[in-house]
Amino acid sequence: MIEVARSDPRYPERLRETSFAPERLWIRGRVPPARTPSVAIVGTRRMTDLGRRMARELAMVLARSGVVIVSGLAQGVDSTAHAAAIAVDGLTVAVLGEGLLEFETMGPVRRRRIASAILERGALLSQFPLDAHGDRWSFPKRNAVVAALGDAVVVVEAPLGSGALITAALAERIGRPLFAIPGPLGAATWLGSNRLISDGRAQLLASADQLAALLRIDLARRGSERSALGPLADRAVALLSAGPADADTIAAGLGAPLTEVATLVAEMLIGGGVVPTGDGRFALR
Amino acid sequence: MWVEADVANGLPHFSIVGLPDTAVSEARERVRSAIRNSGFEFPLRRIVVNLAPAERRKEGTGFDLAIALAILKASGQIEREIDGLCLGELSLDGAVRPIRGVMPRILRARDNGIERAYLPAANASEAAALGSESIPLPHLRAAVEHVEGRARLVPAPVPPAAPEPSWDVDLADIAGQDTPKRALEIAAAGGHNLLLVGPPGTGKTMLARALPSILPPLEPDEVLLASAIHSVAGLTDPDRPLLRARPFRAPHHTASRLALVGGGVPPRPGEVSLAHAGALFLDEVGEFPPGVLETLREPLEEGAVTISRAGSSATYPARFTLVAAQNPCPCGRWGDPEAECTCLPDAIARYRARISGPLLDRIDMRVAVPRVPYRELRDRRERETSAAVRCRVERARARMRGRFAGTRRRCNAEMTKREVERYCELDASGERLVSAAVSARRISARGYHRLLRVARTVADLAEAETIASEHAAVALLLRGEA
Numbered sequence: 188m189i190e191v192a193r194s195d196p197r198y199p200e201r202l203r204e205t206s207f208a209p210e211r212l213w214i215r216g217r218v219p220p221a222r223t224p225s226v227a228i229v230g231t232r233r234m235t236d237l238g239r240r241m242a243r244e245l246a247m248v249l250a251r252s253g254v255v256i257v258s259g260l261a262q263g264v265d266s267t268a269h270a271a272a273i274a275v276d277g278l279t280v281a282v283l284g285e286g287l288l289e290f291e292t293m294g295p296v297r298r299r300r301i302a303s304a305i306l307e308r309g310a311l312l313s314q315f316p317l318d319a320h321g322d323r324w325s326f327p328k329r330n331a332v333v334a335a336l337g338d339a340v341v342v343v344e345a346p347l348g349s350g351a352l353i354t355a356a357l358a359e360r361i362g363r364p365l366f367a368i369p370g371p372l373g374a375a376t377w378l379g380s381n382r383l384i385s386d387g388r389a390q391l392l393a394s395a396d397q398l399a400a401l402l403r404i405d406l407a408r409r410g411s412e413r414s415a416l417g418p419l420a421d422r423a424v425a426l427l428s429a430g431p432a433d434a435d436t437i438a439a440g441l442g443a444p445l446t447e448v449a450t451l452v453a454e455m456l457i458g459g460g461v462v463p464t465g466d467g468r469f470a471l472r
Numbered sequence: 473m474w475v476e477a478d479v480a481n482g483l484p485h486f487s488i489v490g491l492p493d494t495a496v497s498e499a500r501e502r503v504r505s506a507i508r509n510s511g512f513e514f515p516l517r518r519i520v521v522n523l524a525p526a527e528r529r530k531e532g533t534g535f536d537l538a539i540a541l542a543i544l545k546a547s548g549q550i551e552r553e554i555d556g557l558c559l560g561e562l563s564l565d566g567a568v569r570p571i572r573g574v575m576p577r578i579l580r581a582r583d584n585g586i587e588r589a590y591l592p593a594a595n596a597s598e599a600a601a602l603g604s605e606s607i608p609l610p611h612l613r614a615a616v617e618h619v620e621g622r623a624r625l626v627p628a629p630v631p632p633a634a635p636e637p638s639w640d641v642d643l644a645d646i647a648g649q650d651t652p653k654r655a656l657e658i659a660a661a662g663g664h665n666l667l668l669v670g671p672p673g674t675g676k677t678m679l680a681r682a683l684p685s686i687l688p689p690l691e692p693d694e695v696l697l698a699s700a701i702h703s704v705a706g707l708t709d710p711d712r713p714l715l716r717a718r719p720f721r722a723p724h725h726t727a728s729r730l731a732l733v734g735g736g737v738p739p740r741p742g743e744v745s746l747a748h749a750g751a752l753f754l755d756e757v758g759e760f761p762p763g764v765l766e767t768l769r770e771p772l773e774e775g776a777v778t779i780s781r782a783g784s785s786a787t788y789p790a791r792f793t794l795v796a797a798q799n800p801c802p803c804g805r806w807g808d809p810e811a812e813c814t815c816l817p818d819a820i821a822r823y824r825a826r827i828s829g830p831l832l833d834r835i836d837m838r839v840a841v842p843r844v845p846y847r848e849l850r851d852r853r854e855r856e857t858s859a860a861v862r863c864r865v866e867r868a869r870a871r872m873r874g875r876f877a878g879t880r881r882r883c884n885a886e887m888t889k890r891e892v893e894r895y896c897e898l899d900a901s902g903e904r905l906v907s908a909a910v911s912a913r914r915i916s917a918r919g920y921h922r923l924l925r926v927a928r929t930v931a932d933l934a935e936a937e938t939i940a941s942e943h944a945a946v947a948l949l950l951r952g953e954a
Binding site for chain 2: 233234235236237239262263267371430431433434435436438439445446448449450452453454456457458459463464465466467468
């Protein structure tokens with residue numbers, strides 16, 4: 188772990204330029220180089236399954252293309268985005284609302300588990316002294332750092348009053364491009380993020396290509412190594428990219444008998460391209 | 473168990489010794505009235521009845537008949553010897569009333585060379601079904617007349633074999649669901665435990681209820697044991713005391729621990745024992761209190777359950793196939809392409825965690841039961857019937873019987889680690905697939921053995937000697953563990 192002052196060359200460049208760069212930062216792990224494109228993905232702790240899928244999908248596409256995923260390691264959208272980046276061996280940085288040691292000793296187990304996975308390739312950082320508790324005021328301050336560390340900020344799902352809207356407001360203040368993923372009409376958990384769009388404050392994010400254009404990167408196309416398993420596997424991948432599916436659905440979609448599907452899925456499980464979701468279905472990794 | 477009576481001179485007195493419980497002690501009053509009201513004399517002398525062996529606790533009302541006959545014999549009102557097992561409760565007018573748990577006692581008596589039984593008329597068929605000479609007694613007086621040879625009673629006839637069982641649900645009634653049906657077939661053949669996960673209304677319960685229709689028939693020794701357990705629980709049908717179909721028990725999720733594993737004084741068998749040699753179905757398994765589910769560990773591990781209460785303990789067999797069903801999340805819509813789930817992620821995690829790890833560890837297959845598309849519901853093409861599936865299951869069981877001849881194992885799920893290594897031989901392709909899967913999916917040693925047991929059953933159903941990659945692939949697909 189290192190402690191860096193604002194003048195330190197190891198202090199993240201993007202953050203230093205902004206008006207709310209904290210005086211000191213505590214960093215564990217490796218902060219990706221300043222030139223690496225990065226996107227902050229934020230949203231509510233109490234997300235719906237749709238929000239989870241959106242956050243996961245977006246974080247995976249970006250992380251696979253070499254974009255650093257920045258978020259706040261809270262429950263819900265934050266954790267999903269981090270976990271998705273880890274799942275594709277991407278880079279991700281988590282900004283904590285409490286001191287690093289406080290988090291590492293007292294933090295919830297589930298988040299600590301994600302944190303240790305983040306540390307394999309990315310970093311945890313905090314602007315609060317090591318033993319500081321998380322507080323009502325500390326999390327909004329943390330949101331400022333999240334917004335500053337991203338080249339762009341994406342709000343995935345946020346009800347009115349969500350902390351993610353604070354992040355959005357701070358992003359506007361420092362001129363970070365702000366995007367929001369639209370949610371179903373009338374869904375309470377999307378009211379805040381939908382309003383960002385209707386008020387013209389955030390751009391409607393319809394495709395990851397918009398971010399790719401902004402960051403001047405090419406999105407990595409997936410599936411090159413999967414072709415090894417043959418055309419049937421490619422069709423299975425196409426089928427699963429719409430969401431997790433059970434063996435019957437896969438068999439019906441491919442028009443193949445169950446034994447053939449079993450062999451195919453087994454090979455994809457071994458190849459790691461597919462994982463069981465724990466309820467008897469399978470999803471792309 | 474022996475009943476002795478001594479009638480001696482002295483002040484009128486009647487006591488029963490030999491650790492009787494309340495029901496046995498109360499036999500004094502019933503016996504006294506029954507003897508008098510049957511036209512005999514209750515001796516006004518000093519009567520001591522001893523239940524031997526004296527150190528074992530005696531429970532229930534089944535001793536009434538034996539006590540009454542012993543007193544009549546001791547007081548000279550019966551002259552001939554009484555040979556045979558006497559069981560029955562007496563009513564105050566001397567009628568012999570039925571009791572619970574006749575079968576295990578008959579079996580025990582036969583082990584000791586006692587082939588004749590005097591029983592309440594309503595229980596007589598239970599002994600007859602087991603092959604003992606069974607004298608049905610309507611009344612204490614009839615018992616005495618019979619023993620004295622004045623009016624012989626006709627032994628109860630062997631009850632007719634139960635008709636071919638019929639089932640409420642046939643696999644052919646269920647549209648689609650090929651994978652869950654396959655998993656059921658494997659569970660039926662190999663005795664593997666199965667978890668069905670799916671949104672409400674997709675047919676998890678119906679699938680589980682179709683399981684009995686594809687289970688292989690009970691083997692002769694299983695019939696005796698399972699019937700005996702039902703007899704202890706008082707669930708025997710007097711017309712056909714022997715079970716014909718494998719039991720299928722589906723306790724509701726409000727069932728208490730006692731109801732599930734058994735208990736009480738004296739300990740009675742619970743659902744896990746009633747499901748012995750059959751299947752136990754836990755619908756909405758997440759709704760069972762965690763403490764209750766936890767008690768399933770011992771029966772799942774040992775195939776038996778020991779119930780200890782103050783002063784008594786009993787071990788009942790409990791080897792069953794577990795079928796559990798669960799919604800994917802509290803609202804039931806998680807992963808349903810047609811509906812949006814509104815559950816919060818931690819609520820889903822909590823919901824899934826309600827099935828504890830040790831229990832999940834015992835689940836061999838985890839299968840999604842999806843919503844069936846309309847066109848499949850309307851599909852009128854012939855679907856495979858339970859009878860056809862049962863044929864395959866029986867053939868697979870026959871292979872297992874050959875494999876486990878001379879051991880107490882009956883199906884692949886019961887294989888020990890050593891037997892897994894011996895019998896689950898993989899061919900080259902299977903070996904490749906399994907070894908790759910174990911390292912890629914980080915499967916534990918226990919998970920590996922479970923995978924092989926299921927793969928063995930898949931191969932048995934396909935009548936294959938060695939496990940090929942396609943069999944292992946099905947086992948891996950059905951494992952479904954995240």
